[in-house]
Amino acid sequence: MPDDMPDDESKITRRRFLKNMAQSAAIIAIPGFPPGTTVDEILQWNFKEMTPEEKREAVERLERRYREQFKKDVTVRTTPAREDVLFGYALNIKKCIGCRRCVYACMKENNQSRDPQIQWIRVLEFEDGTMNLEESEHYYRPKEVPEKGHYYMPVQCQQCENPPCVKVCPVQATWKEPDGIIVVDYNWCIGCRFCISACPYWARRFNWAVPHLPADELNTSTHYLGNRPRMKGVVEKCTFCIQRTREKGGRYPACLEACPVGARKFGNLLDPNSEIRKVIEKKRVFRLKEELNTEPKFFYFMD
Amino acid sequence: MKLIDFVIGFVKLALKGSPRYYAWIGALLVLMLLGAYTYIYQWMNGLILTGMRDQVSWGFYIANFTFLVGVAAAAVMIVIPAYIYNYKLFKEITIIGELLAASAIIMVLTFVVADLGRPDRFLHLMPLVGTPNFPRSILTWDVIVLNGYLILNIIIPGYVLYKAFNGEKLNRKYFLPIVFLSIPWAISIHTVTAFLYGGLGARPFWNTAVMAPRFLASAFTAGPALIIIVAQVIRRYTNFDIKDRAIFKLSEIVAIAMVVNLFLFGSEIYTIMYSATSHVASLEYLFVGLHENTKLVMWTWLSLILDITAFILLLYPKTRKNFKTLTLACIFAFLGVWIEKGMGLVIPGFIPTPLGEVWEYWPTFPEAVISLAVWALGFFVYTIILKVAISIETGEFRKQLCMDECESEAKSREH
Incomplete structure (x- = not known):
């Protein structure tokens, strides 16, 4: 309408x-x-x-x-999705060194609560030769990354085309935008956490406490559906940095910019000349838990 | 007006009682106040006060919620024999089940509110003032069936008591269709609640078709078990006539439901264990613990032992028809299902997380206090409405309200 x-x-x-x-x-x-x-x-x-x-x-x-x-x-924008844009992300797990710079760049950019600390990206460490999630190490702390004999897989919201989290929300407080980003209206969420149960990628976070964000760490450039400061009792998640990527001459998501090895690629899936399309066409890509039919727009690949 | 008289009479009857009644109600009130105080604390600080975190994002509140939906549904186990099979002995006690259903739903809804991050926004669920995601979100279905069931279980016993209060006969033309409607409705509340879990592809432990049947079987165990206990309390303290045979019939229902419940649980265990895919992890957590996380193991085995013992006690006519062993069996069945359909169902769904992390949950003290208060609220409501209902049903309310005498006294004074 x-x-x-x-x-x-x-x-x-x-x-x-x-x-x-x-x-x-x-x-x-x-x-x-x-x-x-x-x-x-x-x-x-x-x-x-x-x-x-x-x-x-x-x-x-x-x-x-x-x-x-x-x-x-603080600026709160409501920039809508651009036409003919469908965002996609690709991550080279051969290149990723597990440094977690993306995790902290994301926190800085997206105004997550610092105490208790909320992180939207979880980096999993696998031993070579396995991709069994249950054998992954979430809290690896070696002196130096990458650890020998290991590889790393950062996981964040996969921006599913067929998002189970959206389906279950009883109040339509979370939905898929035309450019494929799954967003949350923090002022509408009732905090039932059904979406957290429904997400197969453990990509959603809840504000269990009153979020604490020091003013000097605040990113003042925000989007209503993205990184504006949240309140207690609501769910939040990765939005592909909607406050950056939707702007004219848009910027890359903060996690991509922070990656020291260039493992992360981002772009418009509908643009045949985009880098993301090149990756999908030229590399061997896979998506997490494809058997669940969620159709993620987050691809993993190897050189 | 007759309705106002009824309401006033109801309140008067609720306020009158023995010292034992006052002590019980007072104790429940204290627990409720403690819970309310703790809840204010939770509201100010957030759900961080609970043991829940992103890894295990539902806990003790939702466990109790799930179990109590079953207790509420179980009233139907009295209504079906009474109204479909015309089993007279049950007709007299349907009101005990219906009032239990209403009280249980009140607890169910309170547990949901206790669990919500933003209870101040509950209107967002309502049509017109909110944007309910109906029919896509199964949770909106649950809102509808639970509230509808509450209304049905207020209307039905309310109407029966209202008529009895005024010494009038029930109008069966309106009454019976509503009673019959309450039967599928009771099934629906536990089915939809099971579907909340069963519909999640992300959680293999819950994503099973046997979920709804299992829910119903366990509900028809725990609910009637509680009713048997309540029936004995009523018999001891009031003149309300509940026949032995009615209680024994109920205990047969508990026995049958328990064996079906155990059978379905066994089928679940077999399927998971024999196929032995990675999804076995949640079950491992339940029965032996996962990576040294063993907080639920003791409870799982306890629940299984309680369930099986209850079944054996109910299986043999000798122990089933002995009120001591029968009561014991009912307590066991109730507790066994409370563990199994509460924590035993909710928590393993989160362990391991979809990313394979094993993080163990345990309720905190504030969480336990709030939960206890919700139970106290349920017992508070149930005690009061049951007490009033019984004095109306037995006709003692006239004496207690000194209706006839006082009226004639007043009249004689006028003359």
């Missing part, structure tokens, strides 16, 4: 109802909510179904709240 079309009656009623509610009560300090949370924010609608006007208001509210919270100007 085009955004400027009038919605069905129910939503108009709801919107009016919420507006009236908001005007009659402008509480600021509500126990258990981030400082600066307004009643308008609590009562706002699912992002997916907001009108452009509502989106603008929601963004303004958030920017105001973040300013109060972090004493810094």
